[in-house]
Amino acid sequence: MTTRFSALLLLALLSAKCGPAEGKCPTGDVLPCKCGSRFLQDHHDGEVQLDCSSANTSEEISSASRASWPSSQLWQFRLTDNKLVEELPEGVMGDLSFQSIWVSDTALKRIHPSAILPSGDRLVNLSVENSYNPLSEFPSTVIKSLRKLEEFYCSGCNLGPTLSNGLLRFRSKTLKLVVLWENGISRLGPKDISGIRTDTVVYLTHNKIAMLDEGIFRPTLEIMSQGKGVLHLEGNPVQCGRNLEWLALAPKLLRKVKGACEDGTSLACSVLDLRPCSCEEHSDGMTVDCSSARTSEEVSSAFDKIWPSARLSHFILLNNSEIQELPEGVFGAHSFQNIYLSKTAVKAIHPSAILSSRGQLVNLTVENSRLGRFPFHVLSMFPRLEGLWLRNNSLTSVPAIHSESLEFLYLPNNGIEKIKENGWATPNLREIDLGHNPLLEFPSVVIKSLKKLEKFYCPECHLGPTLSSGLLEFQSNSLRLVSLWKNGISRLEPKAITGTILRPFIRP
Structure with missing residues (x-):
């Protein structure tokens, strides 16, 4: 009786020490990737993280995804500070799906749509940022399948100078944040970015946008004017003058734009002729x-x-x-x-x-x-x-x-x-x-x-x-x-x- 009680007590202590995440990690080896719950939390809920930041090749990531996972629904995939992996190829994630995919400071040149598609009905946060490399193939077709997406980061993804037609077609009704800074973007087409919601905050900061064409920006600002959405254009060489008259006559739209002209004058002030004030x-x-x-x-x-x-x-x-x-x-x-x-x-x-x-x-x-x-x-x-x-x-x-x-x-x-x-x-x-x-x-x-x-x-x-x-x-x-x-x-x-x-x- 005493022996049985001691065994049960030891099992309980081991379970408490391992925690819930360890119980949902594969029994086999996923090295050089890691599975665990000891990671920097963000505001999303979840327990299990697959961190492949130490991987040398995409094959090593694929091998980790093929391990015997107790559940295919994980919280986060992470690949950061990695200069060796250049591609997330077709099928690299297997059947694994995530709420958050966080790729930052990498050498990625290509992300196959199938690397993200299994997470289509779960993904809340998609971060592909600070790569500063020629991302020659962006999985734009998969963006419209992310029905629960709240935050999208793609800073330093080399998307410019001109966004291709329909590059970012968001279909999520809960989209809160879109970050596209430092992409060398100088021109946007009417349908390059669509699906912005009334409360979406969009950062196009530190690009090369010089002209705010009414036909391109007005539809988005009209949507934002109905909620808490804001368009950030700080750090762009915006040319102020007659081309902004349309914005001067629409104060409800003007208050949704944050930024300055190339000479440092705020956009709001530039469209108001207050002289001598x-x-x-x-x-x-x-x-x-x-x-x-x-x-x-x-x-x-x-x-x-x-x-x-x-x-x-x-x-x-x-x-x-x-x-x-x-x-x-x-x-x-x-x-x-x-x-x-x-x-x-x-x-x-x-x-x-x-x-x-x-x-x-x-x-x-x-x-x-x-x-x-x-x-x-x-x-x-x-x-x-x-x-x-x-x-x-x-x-x-x-x-x-x-x-x-x-x-x-x-x-x-x-x-x-x-x-x-x-x-x-x-x-x-x-x-x-x-x-x-x-x-x-x-x-x-x-x-x-x-x-x-x-x-x-x-x-x-x-x-x-x-x-x-x-x-x-x-x-x-x-x-x-x-x-x-x-x-x-x-x-x-x-x-x-x-x-x-x-x-x-x-x-x-």
Whole structure:
């Protein structure tokens, strides 16, 4: 009884050690190929991998496929970093089928359709990439049989300069990704790539495509415009100009194209004639720069164009001595995450100029300008606004500010004499700078209301010579810095400054 129990225990331990994959590998030798489950996982499910990266010939791969496999349905075939095998010939896989075929960094010149066909109803991922060799025979006929294909990689497959008619006819309804970069492709025909789905992302990056012919690209973009699909053309010498007018008139298609012109201008910006304004496209969105505009009308005209999206990232007006106002409706329906004005002649901003951005504005800066009027009263309508930076302007008063989201308020170097205290509500304000303003009355009630204040700056605020009792009654447990330098302070009354200050900095 004891002997039988020990045998059963040993068998259980061996089964646990071997794991499920070893139980599905052949009992015979498949060398130099390997069968196992200790491999780099990707997002596909499966247990058994046949890795023939160490094979010297296609015959050795074929020999491994003819072994006595417990099941012909495997997870992945892998051939990587191999410079000896030049062909996957007819019947090389025998009856084996895979969910994933991964061929990378090889010397393959030919892949016979029968190497892939047994996997036709199972294959999810087909990767034939980074070979950088003359792949003289591509199994294009088999592509249309892969009904479950999700990802297709064929970078560095030497498919260019011209794709043959019907080279890639996808029939999978679940196609998510097509990668064809670095293939020397300079021209595509109308039916060279077909079967793209609404959510398919296509990478034609780092090829030699110069012309975006409407007849070729429009059908694909029309499909993508109905879903999450995107066409990537980065790294191509695209010629921008009149040949892209069709794209300029179709903003829903334009937003589906990622790339730049040969001169570095983004495709989206190149089709928009914004002069004297300009734009640049970045990973976080599009930046519009109107620093060269002479009038607010010229700024407004830039936003009369047909844009691919009304949601932009940055508006910039820098070193401009002409524009004195951002008037009503200057941005139309366009919105920004960041608005930045510096060294300008702007004296006033109409509420509607920023209200179009109320859903996404995070930072608003007007500095080193002549701003005398600002629509503080609309700030409560900006749920994402974190920073308001109005340094070195001509403001003389500040009304009670209402903002649930505001964290940074910088108003130094203005002519502010009065700050209205009653009704102030900025519960999340962390930093406030009132420095270098001739305050006639210090806003003690405002300071007391800031429960999350971390830094308070008020240098040269005319607070001296005596700080009266209760002037600075801090209620924040996060206060780290108080700067009151150059205020002519010679005397502090009892409890003039109260609260826990982790790093006080006071200079008379």
